[in-house]
Amino acid sequence: GAGVSQSPSNKVTEKGKDVELRCDPISGHTALYWYRQRLGQGLEFLIYFQGNSAPDKSGLPSDRFSAERTGESVSTLTIQRTQQEDSAVYLCASSFRGNYEQYFGPGTRLTVT
Amino acid sequence: GIQVEQSPPDLILQEGANSTLRCNFSDSVNNLQWFHQNPWGQLINLFYIPSGTKQNGRLSATTVATERYSLLYISSSQTTDSGVYFCAVNSENAGGTSYGKLTFGQGTILTVHP
Numbered sequence: 769g770a771g772v773s774q775s776p777s778n779k780v781t782e783k784g785k786d787v788e789l790r791c792d793p794i795s796g797h798t799a800l801y802w803y804r805q806r807l808g809q810g811l812e813f814l815i816y817f818q819g820n821s822a823p824d825k826s827g828l829p830s831d832r833f834s835a836e837r838t839g840e841s842v843s844t845l846t847i848q849r850t851q852q853e854d855s856a857v858y859l860c861a862s863s864f865r866g867n868y869e870q871y872f873g874p875g876t877r878l879t880v881t
Numbered sequence: 882g883i884q885v886e887q888s889p890p891d892l893i894l895q896e897g898a899n900s901t902l903r904c905n906f907s908d909s910v911n912n913l914q915w916f917h918q919n920p921w922g923q924l925i926n927l928f929y930i931p932s933g934t935k936q937n938g939r940l941s942a943t944t945v946a947t948e949r950y951s952l953l954y955i956s957s958s959q960t961t962d963s964g965v966y967f968c969a970v971n972s973e974n975a976g977g978t979s980y981g982k983l984t985f986g987q988g989t990i991l992t993v994h995p
Contacts, residue, residue, distance in 0.1 A: 809987070810985035811967070816981055824982060863981070867971055869926065869929040870914065871926060872924040
């Protein structure tokens with residue numbers, strides 16, 4: 769596609785429920801990243817996929833967070849047993865390869881009530 | 882890990898004014914990007930500039946990698962320039978599976994009044 773797409777654009781969920789966020793990277797981009805942006809803050813890294821290599825999960829804040837990527841295409845970020853502190857905008861980015869210029873999607877705004 | 886500091890945190894300008902935003906980082910980098918986050922939250926790529934100087938219309942950027950800083954220049958500012966400007970870097974020494982991930986500064990909030 770023309771750019772990185774994410775769905776849903778907004779998600780409101782009750783505390784304790786599981787949510788799945790989806791990211792479609794730019795076609796041909798082998799690297800995919802997830803970031804989180806809390807209100808009024810900069811972005812914090814969550815997880816990085818590069819081709820068929822083991823992902824870098826060093827930014828995941830707890831074991832309630834997990835992500836998968838199918839080949840070099842879509843990725844899903846799953847948050848289990850959501851908590852109010854998980855409320856944030858979750859942004860996905862892709863790049864041609866690791867350390868090339870990253871391009872961001874519009875984000876998913878998650879609100880946990 | 883690498884630290885990224887942006888200054889000033891807030892900047893208020895009249896339309897037509899020029900400004901300089903600064904990004905300091907604590908380690909050698911192999912990737913540095915400047916972004917503009919518009920009021921709808923979209924991150925717009927401005928520059929990919931791990932070193933050197935680039936220009937794009939009214940915007941230009943310079944990264945002095947040996948001194949660990951980057952500058953973003955905005956000339957003849959317009960109201961549409963308002964938003965948050967982020968600097969983000971990847972540490973050259975991250976290595977291994979950390980290669981590629983960006984560390985962001987806290988941003989500079991720019992407000993341009995007509």
